[in-house]
Amino acid sequence: MLSKKYFIKTFGCQMNISDSERIAGILEKNKFKPTSEITKADLVVFNTCGIRQMAEDRAYGQIHNLRKNNPKIKIVLTGCLANREDVRKKLKNKVDIFCEIKNIETIIETLGFSVCHYLDIVPKYSLAHSVLVPIMTGCNNFCSYCVVPYARGREISRPATKIITEIKNLIKNGCKEITLLGQNVNSYNYKKIVFPELLQKIEKIPGNFWIRFISSHPKDFSSELIETIAKSKKICEQIHLPIQSGSNKILATMNRKYTAEHYLDLIKKIRIAFKKYKTDIPCSITSDIIVGFPGETKKDFLKTATLMKKAQYDLVYFGQFSPRPGTVAYKMKDNVSKGEKSQRENTLNEILKKTALSNNQKYLGKTLEVLIDSKKNGLYFGRTRSGKNVKIISTRKNLIGQFAKVKIIKANIWNLEGKTIK
Numbered sequence: 001m002l003s004k005k006y007f008i009k010t011f012g013c014q015m016n017i018s019d020s021e022r023i024a025g026i027l028e029k030n031k032f033k034p035t036s037e038i039t040k041a042d043l044v045v046f047n048t049c050g051i052r053q054m055a056e057d058r059a060y061g062q063i064h065n066l067r068k069n070n071p072k073i074k075i076v077l078t079g080c081l082a083n084r085e086d087v088r089k090k091l092k093n094k095v096d097i098f099c100e101i102k103n104i105e106t107i108i109e110t111l112g113f114s115v116c117h118y119l120d121i122v123p124k125y126s127l128a129h130s131v132l133v134p135i136m137t138g139c140n141n142f143c144s145y146c147v148v149p150y151a152r153g154r155e156i157s158r159p160a161t162k163i164i165t166e167i168k169n170l171i172k173n174g175c176k177e178i179t180l181l182g183q184n185v186n187s188y189n190y191k192k193i194v195f196p197e198l199l200q201k202i203e204k205i206p207g208n209f210w211i212r213f214i215s216s217h218p219k220d221f222s223s224e225l226i227e228t229i230a231k232s233k234k235i236c237e238q239i240h241l242p243i244q245s246g247s248n249k250i251l252a253t254m255n256r257k258y259t260a261e262h263y264l265d266l267i268k269k270i271r272i273a274f275k276k277y278k279t280d281i282p283c284s285i286t287s288d289i290i291v292g293f294p295g296e297t298k299k300d301f302l303k304t305a306t307l308m309k310k311a312q313y314d315l316v317y318f319g320q321f322s323p324r325p326g327t328v329a330y331k332m333k334d335n336v337s338k339g340e341k342s343q344r345e346n347t348l349n350e351i352l353k354k355t356a357l358s359n360n361q362k363y364l365g366k367t368l369e370v371l372i373d374s375k376k377n378g379l380y381f382g383r384t385r386s387g388k389n390v391k392i393i394s395t396r397k398n399l400i401g402q403f404a405k406v407k408i409i410k411a412n413i414w415n416l417e418g419k420t421i422k
């Protein structure tokens with residue numbers, strides 16, 4: 001008889017965090033209780049990430065140790081690694097249930113509980129004031145390096161009415177920030193309701209709250225979407241728009257279906273629209289870049305460096321290419337050495353430091369609304385609408401989960417510093 005304590009170990013992105021909230025929701029509905037100590041759990045779910053080898057190796061190590069020390073514990077493996085044959089073979093004596101993330105409900109079925117569709121599961125939200133709301137899952141794009149279309153299947157959008165109902169309830173319960181999630185969030189399409197229309201519907205929900213969304217694909221970033229964001233009062237001035245490479249040759253090998261010129265044109269349009277409709281704070285633009293993709297020559301790399309200077313990013317998540325089994329790029333020759341990848345990443349990081357600092361300096365002396373997330377050693381920590389982390393001096397009490405007016409007194413490369421004002 002299975003007793004009732006669970007622990008979920010989550011690797012990777014916000015989509016995985018959101019999935020884990022859904023797994024927790026359904027486990028608790030079925031009388032499981034969370035434990036903060038993995039060794040005290042009867043059921044441990046590893047929600048894995050297959051984007052980088054490092055995350056994969058960490059999961060193997062933890063599963064191995066857990067099984068060695070707790071032979072009776074029930075181990076479930078889900079996430080990106082769950083449908084890989086090589087992973088299943090490697091862990092067949094250590095993992096009890098392999099469950100593809102697109103069939104997350106079957107975890108529950110295997111444990112003997114009733115099931116419902118993934119997007120209908122009521123999650124157990126980790127934070128009350130800032131909540132991740134999946135609006136679609138899966139991906140149709142098949143970028144040559146990516147496991148997502150294989151792990152999650154094709155795109156499925158969630159009915160707009162269900163999304164609106166979930167958000168209305170969250171706002172009623174005091175939530176201040178909604179992040180709409182999807183692998184390709186801006187290709188949302190449910191019975192002809194497309195993403196800009198969905199955003200307009202969410203905007204109309206009464207209450208004082210912010211709207212964010214990740215991740216957008218440049219090929220689906222329409223003029224209508226730019227206009228909707230720029231005109232909105234609730235959608236935050238932060239757009240995450242992964243470029244991956246500044247070389248058109250590499251973008252084609254990656255199967256990204258846009259060019260560097262198209263991408264830069266989008267950024268120009270976004271900045272113009274924001275100037276027209278928004279305040280004097282510019283839109284913060286962030287990105288993902290893969291360094292050392294197969295076939296990336298010095299010349300290709302320099303094109304990425306040039307694009308970064310033009311884009312004036314606030315933040316970039318760099319990843320050195322590592323071949324992921326099952327993808328098209330896995331069969332390509334990984335011909336940029338580890339040392340060269342690190343060197344290229346460092347060069348790009350230096351460009352980022354300059355643009356990030358110069359963007360942050362534009363906030364000096366301004367008073368902004370900040371959503372407070374936490375307090376440590378007498379200082380509050382929060383984020384601006386544009387996603388900047390702010391360290392805040394304040395004598396005010398109980399600010400966590402609230403909006404506060406903060407005057408920015410210092411700009412650093414990776415964050416801002418400020419103090420609350422009345």
Ligand code: SF4
Pocket residue numbers: 139140141142143146147148149183184217
């Ligand atoms: S758009 Fe490309 S990188 Fe993003 S999830 Fe789909 S296949 Fe992966």
